Each structure stands twice: as C-alpha cells, then as structure tokens.
Amino acid sequence: MTAASELVQTMALVSCQSAGTDAHRLPTVLTLHDRNGNARHAMGAARTLFGEEPAVLAPQAARPCNPFQSNFEGAPAYAGYSWYLGSDSLMPEPASFGDALCQLELLLGEEALRNRRGVVLHGYGQGAALALALASYGAGNVTGLVVDRCQLPRIAGWTAPSSFAKSLRCLLLGNGSDEELRTRGIICEYAGGGVAPPEWMRSLSTSEDR
Amino acid sequence: MSGKKSDTEEQHDSPARISRRDFLRIAGVAAAGAGATGALGVQTVHGQEAPKFDQEFDVIAVGSGAAGAVAAVIAHEAGAKVALVEKAMLFGGTTAKSGGVYWIPDNRFLKEAGVVEQRQDTLRKMARFSYMHMYNEKDARAGLPQNEWSLLEALYDTGPVVVDELDRIGALHSMPADKPFGPMPDYFEEATEEKVPVDRRLWARKEDGSFGLGDEMMRQLKAALEKRQVPLLMGHRVTSLIRNVKGEVIGVEATRMDKTTVRLRARKGVIFGSGGFTNNKDLVLQFQPGPVFGGCAVPTNEGDFVYMGTAAGARLGQMSSAWRAQIVLEQALQFSSTPDDVFMPPGDSMILVNRYGQRVVNETSNYNERTRVHFIWDSTRHEWTNLLLFMIYDQRTAELYGGRFPLPPAGTQAPYVIKAAGAAELAAALGERLARLATRTGGQTLASGFAETLTAQISRYNAFAAAGADEDFGRGRMLYDRLWHSRVWSFPNQGTAHEVGKTPNPTMHPIAVQGPLYAIILASGTLDTNGGPVINARGEVLDAHGQPIPGLYGAGNCIASPTGPYYYGGGGTLGPAMAFAYLAAKSAAAAPERSAA
Numbered sequence: 001m002t003a004a005s006e007l008v009q010t011m012a013l014v015s016c017q018s019a020g021t022d023a024h025r026l027p028t029v030l031t032l033h034d035r036n037g038n039a040r041h042a043m044g045a046a047r048t049l050f051g052e053e054p055a056v057l058a059p060q061a062a063r064p065c066n067p068f069q070s071n072f073e074g075a076p077a078y079a080g081y082s083w084y085l086g087s088d089s090l091m092p093e094p095a096s097f098g099d100a101l102c103q104l105e106l107l108l109g110e111e112a113l114r115n116r117r118g119v120v121l122h123g124y125g126q127g128a129a130l131a132l133a134l135a136s137y138g139a140g141n142v143t144g145l146v147v148d149r150c151q152l153p154r155i156a157g158w159t160a161p162s163s164f165a166k167s168l169r170c171l172l173l174g175n176g177s178d179e180e181l182r183t184r185g186i187i188c189e190y191a192g193g194g195v196a197p198p199e200w201m202r203s204l205s206t207s208e209d210r
Numbered sequence: 211m212s213g214k215k216s217d218t219e220e221q222h223d224s225p226a227r228i229s230r231r232d233f234l235r236i237a238g239v240a241a242a243g244a245g246a247t248g249a250l251g252v253q254t255v256h257g258q259e260a261p262k263f264d265q266e267f268d269v270i271a272v273g274s275g276a277a278g279a280v281a282a283v284i285a286h287e288a289g290a291k292v293a294l295v296e297k298a299m300l301f302g303g304t305t306a307k308s309g310g311v312y313w314i315p316d317n318r319f320l321k322e323a324g325v326v327e328q329r330q331d332t333l334r335k336m337a338r339f340s341y342m343h344m345y346n347e348k349d350a351r352a353g354l355p356q357n358e359w360s361l362l363e364a365l366y367d368t369g370p371v372v373v374d375e376l377d378r379i380g381a382l383h384s385m386p387a388d389k390p391f392g393p394m395p396d397y398f399e400e401a402t403e404e405k406v407p408v409d410r411r412l413w414a415r416k417e418d419g420s421f422g423l424g425d426e427m428m429r430q431l432k433a434a435l436e437k438r439q440v441p442l443l444m445g446h447r448v449t450s451l452i453r454n455v456k457g458e459v460i461g462v463e464a465t466r467m468d469k470t471t472v473r474l475r476a477r478k479g480v481i482f483g484s485g486g487f488t489n490n491k492d493l494v495l496q497f498q499p500g501p502v503f504g505g506c507a508v509p510t511n512e513g514d515f516v517y518m519g520t521a522a523g524a525r526l527g528q529m530s531s532a533w534r535a536q537i538v539l540e541q542a543l544q545f546s547s548t549p550d551d552v553f554m555p556p557g558d559s560m561i562l563v564n565r566y567g568q569r570v571v572n573e574t575s576n577y578n579e580r581t582r583v584h585f586i587w588d589s590t591r592h593e594w595t596n597l598l599l600f601m602i603y604d605q606r607t608a609e610l611y612g613g614r615f616p617l618p619p620a621g622t623q624a625p626y627v628i629k630a631a632g633a634a635e636l637a638a639a640l641g642e643r644l645a646r647l648a649t650r651t652g653g654q655t656l657a658s659g660f661a662e663t664l665t666a667q668i669s670r671y672n673a674f675a676a677a678g679a680d681e682d683f684g685r686g687r688m689l690y691d692r693l694w695h696s697r698v699w700s701f702p703n704q705g706t707a708h709e710v711g712k713t714p715n716p717t718m719h720p721i722a723v724q725g726p727l728y729a730i731i732l733a734s735g736t737l738d739t740n741g742g743p744v745i746n747a748r749g750e751v752l753d754a755h756g757q758p759i760p761g762l763y764g765a766g767n768c769i770a771s772p773t774g775p776y777y778y779g780g781g782g783t784l785g786p787a788m789a790f791a792y793l794a795a796k797s798a799a800a801a802p803e804r805s806a807a
C-alpha cells in the first residue's frame with residue numbers, strides 16, 4: 001500500500017483528540033458515537049466514563065443527519081452525524097456500513113493509535129455495532145471493547161468473521177445478553193455488576209504487564 | 211474519472227481485512243461484481259405461447275426514490291395493481307438523504323399568499339435557461355422543438371396537481387419551504403422573465419406541522435404504499451425488459467440478492483425511476499463533459515436504465531448533464547457515495563482559487579452553476595485549469611462559520627483542512643498534499659507563482675470587500691447570494707470575537723493577510739446525473755424516431771432531464787421528478803392491457 005492511498009483513506013474524518021494524564025500506561029480509547037452523534041459529545045461521554053487518565057480519540061461520522069443542520073436561525077444548535085444509513089443500528093445499510101468500517105480500520109493504523117498498550121474501542125448504538133464488527137475482523141491492536149450492547153449487526157449476505165484477538169475483553173455498559181460474544185471466546189464483564197470502567201482499563205494494562 | 215473505484219484503486223484502498231467491495235456487492239451495487247452491465251437488456255417473447263411470469267401486476271415502478279414512489283402510489287390510485295421494485299435493501303433512494311425540497315411553480319401556497327404567477331412568463335424563463343442557445347422570445351414555443359416545449363408546459367401544469375393530489379390522498383403532505391429560512395429566490399432571480407418575487411420551494415409537512423426533509427418525504431410515501439398494500443420488492447435489481455412480439459414492454463426480469471431471478475408481468479406498463487449514473491465509471495467517462503470525482507447519489511445509481519432503455523430502442527438525451535455540486539476531494543475518494551456536498555462554501559473571508567492562485571468564480575453562486583467552472587478547458591495551456599479548486603479562508607471564517615460543511619466545528623479538526631502561517635507556507639503544504647494525492651488526480655500540482663498570485667488575489671478581494679462590490683465575479687450582487695449565504699450556508703456561530711454585518715456586502719469580508727490561512731481541496735461532483743432515455747409529456751419513453759415505446763415510461767434522474775441542465779431553484783430535481791412520475795403513472799394506468807404473447 002502506498003503512502004498516498006493510506007493518506008486518502010484516513011483524511012476525511014473530523015475528530016477530537018485529547019491527551020490523557022496517564023496515557024503511556026493505559027490503552028488509548030477510540031470512542032465511536034451513535035447515530036445523530038458528534039465528536040465533541042463522544043469525547044465528553046468518554047471522559048465521563050473513563051476519567052482523565054487515558055488518551056481519547058473521537059472521530060466524527062461524515063453523514064449529517066440533516067443537510068441543513070444548524071445552518072440557519074432557529075435550527076437546533078446540536079449537529080448530529082451518522083456512520084451509516086438505516087434507522088436501526090443493528091440493521092445497517094451495507095454500503096455505508098462498509099465505508100465506515102474501512103475508514104475506521106485505517107484509522108486504527110494511524111500514529112495516534114499506535115499505543116503499545118493497545119486500543120479500547122468504545123461505542124454506543126451505531127458506534128457499538130462498528131466496534132464489534134471491527135473487533136470481529138481482528139482490526140488494529142484492539143485489546144478491549146466497551147459497548148452498550150454486544151450484538152453484531154445483521155446484514156443479509158454478510159457474516160461477521162471470528163478473527164477477534166485472543167482473550168479480548170469486553171465491558172458491557174448495558175444489560176443485554178453476552179451469549180454471542182462469549183461463544184466467540186470473548187471475556188465479558190458488566191459495568192452494572194460493579195466493574196468501574198477506569199479500573200477495568202487499568203486492569204487491561206496490568207494484565208499486559210504481567 | 212468517477213466516484214466508483216477501479217480494481218486497482220480498490221486494492222490500494224482496501225485495508226488488510228475489510229473489503230469495501232464486499233459490502234457494496236451486498237448493497238446491490240452491480241459494479242462491485244463481475245459483468246455489471248452485460249446482463250442488462252431486453253428479452254423478446256417469441257412464439258404463440260405466453261411466457262411464464264412469477265407475479266402479475268398492471269404497473270411496475272422501478273426505484274424507490276421520489277419518482278418511483280410517486281409513480282407507484284398514483285398508479286394505484288388510478289386503479290392499477292402495482293408493485294414497486296428496488297435494487298437496494300433500503301427504501302428511499304437518493305431522495306431519502308436529500309433536503310427533500312421540491313420546486314413547484316404556481317403551487318397553491320403561492321396562490322394562497324396572493325402571488326399571481328403568469329404561465330407564459332415562467333415558461334419563457336424555463337425555456338430561456340434550459341435551452342439558451344435556441345431561445346427566441348418572439349416564437350410561440352420560445353424557439354424550442356415541440357417535445358421540449360411540451361415537457362416544460364407539462365411540468366408547469368402538472369406540478370401543482372401532483373402536490374395537491376398527494377395531499378388529498380394522504381400520501382404526502384406539503385408545506386412551503388419558506389420556514390425557517392424565510393422566502394428565498396430561485397437560482398437566477400435577475401432573469402427578465404422572472405416575475406415571482408418569492409421562491410417555489412415546497413417540502414414535506416410532518417403531523418405536528420413542522421417541516422421534514424428527504425427522509426420524511428420518503429417515510430410518508432412509503433407509509434402510503436404500505437397502507438395500500440403495494441408490494442415493495444427490495445433487493446431486486448431489474449436486469450431485463452420483457453417485450454412481446456409487437457415490441458411492447460410487458461414486464462421485467464429482476465435479480466435478487468441471492469442471485470435468483472424473478473419475472474414480473476406488467477400488463478399496462480413499466481415506469482422507471484431508478485436514478486442516474488453517477489456511480490457508473492464507464493458512463494461518466496463516456497458522457498460527462500469533464501472529470502467528475504464522485505457524487506451524493508446512492509451507490510446503486512449506476513445507470514441501469516440507460517442500458518435497458520437503449521436496448522429497447524430508446525433515444526438518449528442530456529447524457530452530458532448532471533445536477534452538479536462541489537465536493538471535498540478527500541471525502542469523494544473515501545466514500546462510495548459522498549455523504550455531503552458543498553452547497554455554498556461557508557464564510558465571508560473566503561475565496562476559491564485554482565492551481566494558479568486565481569479566483570475563477572462567484573463563490574456564492576448556486577452549486578449547479580458554480581461547479582460547471584471545473585470543466586473549463588484552457589485551450590492555451592491544454593489543461594483543465596480548474597480541475598481542482600482550493601477553498602482559502604482565514605481564522606475568522608474558521609471560527610465564525612465552523613461547523614458549516616466543510617468547515618470542522620470548533621474543538622474538532624479535519625485532516626482534509628490544510629493550515630499554514632501564510633500564503634507561501636500554504637502553497638508548500640498544498641503542494642505536498644497534492645503530491646500525495648497525485649495518483650487520484652492525474653498528477654495535479656500547483657503552478658509556480660501560486661503563492662504570489664494568491665497574495666495578490668487576496669489583496670484584490672479585500673479591496674472589493676471593503677468597497678462592497680466584487681468587480682470580478684459580482685459576488686453578493688444577487689439576492690440569491692446574499693440570502694442563501696447569510697440565512698443558511700454561512701449562518702454565523704454565536705459567542706465568537708468576530709462581528710458580522712459591518713461590511714457593505716454581507717457575503718464579503720477582508721481576509722486576514724497575516725494568517726493563518728486554511729485550504730480545503732474541492733472537486734467537481736454531482737447530486738446525480740440527469741441524462742437517459744427521452745420522454746414525452748405523458749411520461750412515455752421515446753424511440754430514436756420520437757415515437758413512444760409502448761409500455762415503457764420514465765421519470766426522475768434516470769431520464770433525459772425535461773428541464774435540461776438548468777436548476778431552476780431549490781427542489782429543481784425533485785419537483786420535475788414528481789410531476790413526470792405522476793404523468794407516467796396516469797398514462798400507464800390508463801393504457802390498454804398488452805398481450806403477453
């Protein structure tokens with residue numbers, strides 16, 4: 001792959017980036033917003049969840065939910081973007097879903113995400129669906145998942161591969177079933193079960209240190 | 211050059227594990243597979259025995275955007291048994307991701323507002339700009355051939371009818387699009403024939419009275435079809451027209467996602483509303499007047515009707531035309547369907563320059579006209595001088611208008627934005643970026659002297675901004691420029707240190723020469739193409755001799771645009787699509803049943 005093609009692949013996404021206070025000891029968080037989300041809100045949510053210690057990268061999807069959003073007086077100040085078409089995050093329109101996956105896989109190869117502690121994919125809704133799909137391809141140096149639900153997207157004609165990293169850990173923020181991930185060898189834990197995300201993040205780096 | 215990637219590009223683009231092409235194939239994009247267009251054509255039934263069909267209908271509508279959906283619902287209302295066939299798995303086509311505005315002259319909302327539109331004035335304006343080289347104000351048909359004039363008349367007369375009819379049957383409720391922007395002019399209000407002071411834009415009205423965009427428009431139309439139990443055959447790509455021995459179209463064959471085929475009988479007619487050919491690299495190369503880097507049309511808009519229509523003997527028209535819009539080059543190279551286009555570059559301390567650093571266009575002119583400047587061929591230099599344009603702006607525009615696409619919102623950054631301390635540094639950074647993109651742009655570079663020319667152009671622009679008059683391109687002279695700039699595309703952010711309204715021309719403010727300066731690379735794109743088989747005022751597809759092909763109808767971006775290449779105003783795409791879908795549906799539903807044998 002040429003430098004030019006790598007550049008083309010990674011050039012289109014708006015993003016927020018934030019250095020952590022203990023970034024060198026922790027995985028970097030790649031946080032992916034939901035449908036009608038944006039990078040700034042995703043950054044805020046990630047900081048609330050993980051604290052100030054890890055570095056966080058919050059890319060923003062390119063599809064405006066409203067072509068005229070916030071562009072006129074009286075419009076809501078909030079500007080939302082979507083990763084892919086389709087109102088149900090678990091039933092994506094395939095072409096736009098594929099575009100998003102390709103962009104994010106290339107993003108995982110970016111300098112900002114070449115952390116020897118790895119990358120934790122964090123997402124809600126569409127972001128969670130993409131995080132799970134990316135992890136299923138074994139993309140990047142993903143060491144953990146933090147998602148609100150753990151069902152892979154359903155697309156007729158597509159089956160998610162099972163190239164998950166060995167002993168990949170997943171922290172569930174919701175109460176959904178984790179059966180689909182467990183059958184694929186992923187270690188699932190529940191934030192609602194007393195596991196706090198900052199401590200969970202630290203445990204990822206601790207286990208690697210061992 | 212088109213938005214579709216070649217095999218080589220696909221290999222370069224594809225990261226190690228995930229293939230975009232796999233998902234395109236699943237999405238129903240034919241070009242993602244082998245033999246994309248070879249299967250498209252016509253089957254003619256021979257012999258006495260009627261062919262076997264899997265399902266039978268009176269009318270089949272192909273495509274689920276505004277044209278296909280309106281055709282389906284109107285044909286049903288006219289008493290026909292109807293099916294809608296859609297190539298993609300998602301309903302709504304490009305309409306669903308659009309602003310959903312439709313341009314309807316002489317509509318009832320204008321009348322209710324006391325606006326009296328003179329049919330002849332508006333028709334002559336339409337004729338003048340759609341067919342400028344033929345226009346003759348003294349001629350009864352304004353100099354146009356009979357069919358072209360009849361199409362304009364049909365649009366004028368039918369537009370208001372279809373809006374009222376859809377409202378009456380509860381299929382699509384409309385409202386004027388003068389909220390929340392206020393009344394806005396069409397795209398060339400200075401035309402001498404233009405007598406209507408406000409625009410003709412409508413869009414969908416939600417149940418709560420608020421306005422809806424393209425997704426709401428298609429939600430209402432889909433609900434109307436479901437309520438009428440019209441079958442919506444999703445994931446069905448129509449690959450063949452089926453004709454009887456008399457040459458009448460009597461059905462279609464479609465290929466489903468699982469590669470199985472289904473034959474659908476259409477006793478009265480088949481209406482295509484299947485979109486343009488933005489995503490067909492070959493058609494774009496062969497027919498468009500210059501490089502097109504991508505577009506907003508859904509990925510399945512690959513010009514299938516061009517192949518089937520011509521195989522049935524249809525006459526093609528407007529193949530070099532499109533609804534044009536500038537797009538961010540790097541986005542276009544990264545998406546199978548460009549998420550957004552640059553309707554109007556935001557900012558007042560902003561200019562567009564070419565590779566010489568020269569301004570070449572009124573930056574606030576409408577997207578369709580502005581994008582045409584990319585196709586200027588310099589016969590002295592032997593090059594597309596404006597192949598790429600560079601949107602140059604300063605800190606004021608970055609802060610005051612951040613978040614108006616393509617400017618990234620405050621607190622975020624975008625890799626497609628190039629920032630530098632001044633003109634010389636910006637030229638160097640742009641040159642480096644272009645070098646890295648060279649394999650995708652034909653090796654486009656900046657000309658020597660770019661920085662010096664840019665500096666001189668900024669000084670000249672700044673003098674115009676201070677005086678309030680752009681002596682080079684008339685930026686901000688027209689009401690269109692000023693209102694769409696200040697009310698919509700460059701609506702300022704609150705809470706910045708910058709002031710607006712202090713310059714005599716609201717679209718122009720001096721660019722800070724001390725820097726920093728920013729640049730974004732823009733390229734030519736489309737909302738979609740608008741060429742294809744030619745129709746008449748009944749929505750019938752015409753053959754090479756101008757005679758209707760029995761049983762074959764069309765509307766929307768898959769046919770030769772009845773308004774030519776000209777974009778009358780906001781909704782200039784969807785208004786005609788709806789009007790001719792209505793006419794096609796009425797004609798097809800009233801047609802005699804055609805023998806299958």
